[in-house]
Amino acid sequence: MRAIWKGAVSFGLVNVPVRLYSATENHDVQFRQVHAEDGGRIKYQRVCSLDGEKVAYSDIAKGYETEEGQMVVLTDADLAELPLSTSKEIAVDRFVPAEQISPLVLDKVYYLEPDKAAIKPYALLRSALEESGRVAVVTVAIRTRVTVAVLRVHEDTLALQTLLWPDEVREPDFAVLAEKSEVTDAEQAMAAMLVESLSGDFDPSAYExxxxxxxxxxxxxxxxxxxxxxxxxxxxxxxxxxxxxxxxxxxxxxxxxxxxxxx
CATH class of the missing domain: 1.20.5 (Single alpha-helices involved in coiled-coils or other helix-helix interfaces)
Incomplete structure (x- = not known):
């Protein structure tokens, strides 16, 4: 694996130099669009949707489309003024009960590898999380964007998992669920029996x-x-x-x- 980020975890006055690695990889089947007759790949040209003219790479800018469909062109100078961070610190804000972090807000996950000289403080933080049953809420700048994440223990490794922002999680607003549905005692008992009959431990290798x-x-x-x-x-x-x-x-x-x- 290749490290994608290098910095340090800081909690209190303790700094733990670490390297960040992607913990997952995408194995989804990828298809390419090709010409059915000869298998040649289909290429696309950069064409302006307004005048139909080809656009040189140097003339392409970033545009932000509003909800009303208006397009605002942003220059490199505009983007340079945005509040981006170059900090190489994973700053622990607080330690919270793990059950307070909803699975819905969990996003990308990374492994943290300590420097050889930082194995002891790394192990200290790991054991503190294990014994407390808590996770560490942190802020970190990955590719200049500051995001909130959690530090948790995975086997013998500290894992960092970024969190979605609150407005990125949709509310399950389904009117049909507001309708009352009475469940009988017999139905409840039968459902409990079904759950019990299918109960067991999760084995990821059982699925392909x-x-x-x-x-x-x-x-x-x-x-x-x-x-x-x-x-x-x-x-x-x-x-x-x-x-x-x-x-x-x-x-x-x-x-x-x-x-x-x-x-």
Missing amino acids: DEYEQAVKQLVEAKLAGGEIHEPEAEKEESAEVVDLLAALQASVDRAKKARGEAV
Whole structure:
């Protein structure tokens, strides 16, 4: 694994230097849009929706669309004034009971690896969380965006899980649930029996992504049967190089322009 962030956990006067790693990886089946006749990848051009003209990479800006459909163009200078953080600190705000954190607000999860010289304070924080049954609510800047997260113990490792903001969680406002539905004692008892009959411990290895396995088997069968297209790699590579060079040149020109130099 490759660390995506390096900083320190601070609680009280204790600092624990750590490295941050993504704890999960996406194994969803990914398809590409291709030409059915020859398997060539479908490419898209950058075209303005108003005038239909192709747009150079250097002329593309960020736009924020309002709820009314209005578009506000934001320049690099505008974005540079936003309150972004470059702090490399995971600051513990408080320790709260784990059950107070709703599963609905949990987002991305990361592992924290301590520096060799920080194993003892790392273990101290880990044991403190385990014995207290609490999690640490922290703030951290990942890729310049400050977010709220929780520190919890996963096996022998400290895991950091970012939280969604309150306005990102929808309210389950379903009118049908407001209607009263009487459940009889017999129905309640039968439901309890069903729960008891299906009770057990959770074993993640008992579940498999059958769709992914089926897709892989289908692809392997087509490969074995010679059903494969060999697109012209040279053309695609050259197109990508041109786009990359154009992007690099646009970046250089923009940097020179910002410094007042001739482009």
